[in-house]
Amino acid sequence: MRQEIAAAVKRIREDRDHGARQLALEALRALAHVAPSASGEELREWARALVLARPMMAAIENAVALAWERYEDAGDPATGVAQAIERLEAAPDGMAATARGVLPHDTLITLTYSSAVIEVLSRLRPRRVIVSESRPLYEGLRTARALAGHGISLTLITEAQMALFVREAEAVVVGADSVQPDGSFVNKVGTHLLALAARAERKPMYVLAETLKVAAPSQPKRFTVEEGKRREVTSERWLEVRNVYFEVIPARLVTAYVTEEGIRKPAEMERYASEAERRWRALMG
């Protein structure tokens, strides 16, 4: 395998700082780097290596499979990859345009770090955003820092306070690591609790997700194996410590998905899953 691809696979596999869209872009850029001199068979081999780098992130698989589909349509590897990069890079503006017509503008509540949330809210500039800190890695604080430069008032809370503070918000807004064909989604652990609290208080729950995040039914779903180190939670050694990073939030708790193509109900995710399935099969054979 080309050295650039092997290095990208390793980086993507080990990365714990970036979201699914950013890692998908990294995979595509590695592919773009080697595409001009590649044969079709080489490109397919490298694409297959990249899609398996991080099996829980459907966006990586979908972006690479899209690049392969466009290559097959265009006949030119570089053009195929460039088109996939273009679609991924345009997604934040598209989601922000959709969000503008839907999200309340006063007070929102979110948790963890999501580049979709940062990119959409920094464009929309609501008056105030309440951020839950997201123990143990405190990605919520990172979100607060990223939004602070945009004239937004920020309030930091612990996860335990989410049921109290969802009352002060007009809506919950979160990103997604991937969206499942049945309209449920995978996100940082804690999101399910915030979704339940929103439902109990009759507040809408919006999930910002580009359509390339919708997983194909055949794609591997191994997100539950991602568990952090116990020492992130406590230094105590005498008891079992669990530090699961991701969970599935059921479709019934999602008010709507905010995509670059418009607002979508959870039941509409099945169509994007079918598209992803078709591309996935074309790449993986």
Added chain:
Amino acid sequence: MRQEIAAAVKRIREDRDHGARQLALEALRALAHVAPSASGEELREWARALVLARPMMAAIENAVALAWERYEDAGDPATGVAQAIERLEAAPDGMAATARGVLPHDTLITLTYSSAVIEVLSRLRPRRVIVSESRPLYEGLRTARALAGHGISLTLITEAQMALFVREAEAVVVGADSVQPDGSFVNKVGTHLLALAARAERKPMYVLAETLKVAAPSQPKRFTVEEGKRREVTSERWLEVRNVYFEVIPARLVTAYVTEEGIRKPAEMERYASEAERRWRALMG
């Protein structure tokens, strides 16, 4: 005011380590210390000072009001206070006896620190207890330590993982800082999220609470003012930080109260509230 009473009021007001029942016992013991040499009017004055020490803890108010009622019945201050202490001290055995017939014996989930939970579970010895850590003060770890000596397997999780791990438990078991006349209860923040998660997974939610924790309608409800220091959550200074300690969990999420008098539905709490109201009026006039 007698020095012993003033000192007890100060200690109870400033204490952040002990639960409502322990502080109620501290109030009664201060009263017992001065009761033998007290006139009825002195006892009433001191009792009134003690009940106002911690307005969110109904158990303190109820225990002191009970001591006053028993004094009026018995005519002797020391006997009245002694009877109230006796009732409070017998409560853990009574709750444990009730719990034995109700709580599942395999896996339970809880959060924060509650002396009722410790006293009941250390007697019942379920196979495994999952404890949520309760940021920012980590009282959950204190609970795990207290239960570890009793042959119980312990699993520590972050609050964010409560929706995931409630699935591994047969039931939620928590204590209460106070129970409201309408069957709702006040407890450490985070409890509402665990209750919502339990409901979503159709797991029962049991609240361990002696009947002296049921608040009278006329008692002050100022628990929402208890907010911790911002530096308990973060050292960052540039954003608003909230650190509310308590919240109200609605009656509809409570499967049953486990009291020293037996298992009780939330709607049955009104009767105890009426008793508390009668005693409260007798003391406060």
